Amino acid sequence: MAAVTRLFRSSSSSSSALFYIRRSLSTSAATELKSQTCPPRIDPKGRNVQWVFLGCPGVGKGTYASRLSALLGVPHIATGDLVREELSSSGPLSKQLADIVNQGKLVSDEIIINLLSKRLEVGEAKGESGFILDGFPRTVRQAEILDEVTDIELVVNLKLPENVLLEKCLGRRICGQCGKNFNVASINVKGENGNPDISMAPLLPPSQCASKLITRSDDTETIVRERLRIYNEKSQPVEDFYRGQGKLLEFDLPGGIPESWPKLLEALNLDESDDKQAATA
């Protein structure tokens, strides 16, 4: 039986790049999934990619979400960016947000949803064909509100073992002069539960930055472990919520970007097709 095939035309790119999604449960990637997700519906309005990315701080969620958004021609919407944009604008919420941030308070679910709904409406009016959310929802309450304003299709939960995350965070360095980010950790960790070993090459600075590297003051073992503990405590109910809806795709990152990116595409049943295929499509 033929797999459900959907076509996406990249709206952000002027090239004729065309990507297609294969939904086939017989792929090797599918058998690796811990929880099987439902094949997505075909939305008549074409808003098919309505995805959420979950993952611990340091897992690289923003990087993968941003790469996928470029590939699929849908925006990568990080709620942190929405808050920063509103703060620097003269928008209706900027004064209220400034007060909240200045008082060191947390921005409420209502304000975040308000900003997000506005962003989604603007996108829809511009003809955006979907989105990838990063950093939201963080709580079940937020997930429930999100369900009221949009129809999430897939939730990708990116995972790395805690010792890998720890090494990765402890290896982060910033050049004090040019501000570029590097990572001096050379990671080689034995896989857990029969999984293969995880290796990540360091991202070393060029010689002009090497002597100017700074470690962030909050990248200590105690703080990183505490950050992970808090994240896990909060994210567990959100993961359960989406697992219950059959939308959660668990993805154990096999290493750094070179190892993980092709595997992630495979798990999402995504292919990058070349221009020849696009031309004949």
Ligand SMILES: [Zn+2]
């Ligand atoms: Zn530098």
